Amino acid sequence: MLHYEPKDLTVPEVHRLLLGGVAPRPIALVSTISKDGINNLSPFSFFNAFGANPPIVAFSPSRRGRDATLKDTYNNLVTTKECIIQAVTHSMVEQVSLASAEFPPDYDEFIKSGLTPINSDIVKPKRVKESPFQMECKVLEIKSFGEGGASANLAICQVLKFHVAEDLFTKGIIDPVKIDLVARMSGSFYSRAADGVFILEQPVGKKCIGYDQVPLHIRQSEIYSANDLGKFGNSEAIPNESEVNEFIKKIKEEKLEQFESGYDAFLRYQSLNDYSRMLKAALELSETQKINIQLSVKCALQNNDIDFAWKTALFVGMMK
Numbered sequence: 001m002l003h004y005e006p007k008d009l010t011v012p013e014v015h016r017l018l019l020g021g022v023a024p025r026p027i028a029l030v031s032t033i034s035k036d037g038i039n040n041l042s043p044f045s046f047f048n049a050f051g052a053n054p055p056i057v058a059f060s061p062s063r064r065g066r067d068a069t070l071k072d073t074y075n076n077l078v079t080t081k082e083c084i085i086q087a088v089t090h091s092m093v094e095q096v097s098l099a100s101a102e103f104p105p106d107y108d109e110f111i112k113s114g115l116t117p118i119n120s121d122i123v124k125p126k127r128v129k130e131s132p133f134q135m136e137c138k139v140l141e142i143k144s145f146g147e148g149g150a151s152a153n154l155a156i157c158q159v160l161k162f163h164v165a166e167d168l169f170t171k172g173i174i175d176p177v178k179i180d181l182v183a184r185m186s187g188s189f190y191s192r193a194a195d196g197v198f199i200l201e202q203p204v205g206k207k208c209i210g211y212d213q214v215p216l217h218i219r220q221s222e223i224y225s226a227n228d229l230g231k232f233g234n235s236e237a238i239p240n241e242s243e244v245n246e247f248i249k250k251i252k253e254e255k256l257e258q259f260e261s262g263y264d265a266f267l268r269y270q271s272l273n274d275y276s277r278m279l280k281a282a283l284e285l286s287e288t289q290k291i292n293i294q295l296s297v298k299c300a301l302q303n304n305d306i307d308f309a310w311k312t313a314l315f316v317g318m319m320k
């Protein structure tokens, strides 16, 4: 590991560390209006949501790194105490990047970026039509930390109204693939969230046994990854010996119709992601049997068949 205290680094070095390690960051496309009625539009990735009752979001229009001057967004927030925060989708990312260019305060950044302004219901700043998720906000507080270049100005806002495109929803939740959000990472790197979406079962409301209760022979196996063990720890109970024996008996009674038995059969079932038949084939092999059985456990875990994985993994521990 490398170890740093911020006092020993330059501000750009600290900034680079934060950008790389606190990532991917959601991007707030913030629209404000000046006291003279000029629209401003800029992206901010020092941004997140912090509570739902009332809905609180915050972002930081920091002082400019170059000369520690305040950004137009900050000045507008101080004078008008209102903004719109919109989500940034992949289809608009180039225009959003354009909105981050430094135009003088009297330039309308809707015009410069080519994004379309539409009226809001409660606050004065305009919404961005192209974004499928828009929040009308009032500024509750701006907390400043320091006066040097790149110092934070945390604008804490309450959401007064959400505007969300109807077609984003699947079964009542915003579908990550449909919304197609982008996020900011280090340097010029961005992430297209939909490309990396996966499902993780949540332990909310469950009485999980925890990692430490996973039997030692499973924890010490070289086949299972830390994530595999985490999945076991996420379970509420461990099957008992007779449940394991019953399960294995049933697997042994099954017939392998599709392919012949032996290692080739095991490999064919593995390529088909068929962990039940992988186990059946592995049970018929004498050499490297344990490893192959454990590979069927891994395959079951990948398919979220935790009951199968438990019984099979426990069976390995019962083998001579």
Ligand SMILES: Cc1cc2nc3c(=O)[nH]c(=O)nc-3n(C[C@H](O)[C@H](O)[C@H](O)COP(=O)(O)O)c2cc1C
Pocket (backbone or CB within 6 Å): 027, 040, 041, 042, 043, 044, 045, 046, 047, 060, 061, 062, 063, 070, 071, 072, 073, 074, 096, 097, 099, 100, 101, 102, 103, 184
């Ligand atoms: C994706 C992205 C994220 C950004 N995040 C921030 C941020 O969190 N804080 C910040 O001060 N500037 C951030 N910037 C830079 C501002 O958008 C830029 O300084 C902009 O010119 C500010 O405009 P304004 O002076 O009109 O407010 C970001 C730029 C991009 C492209």
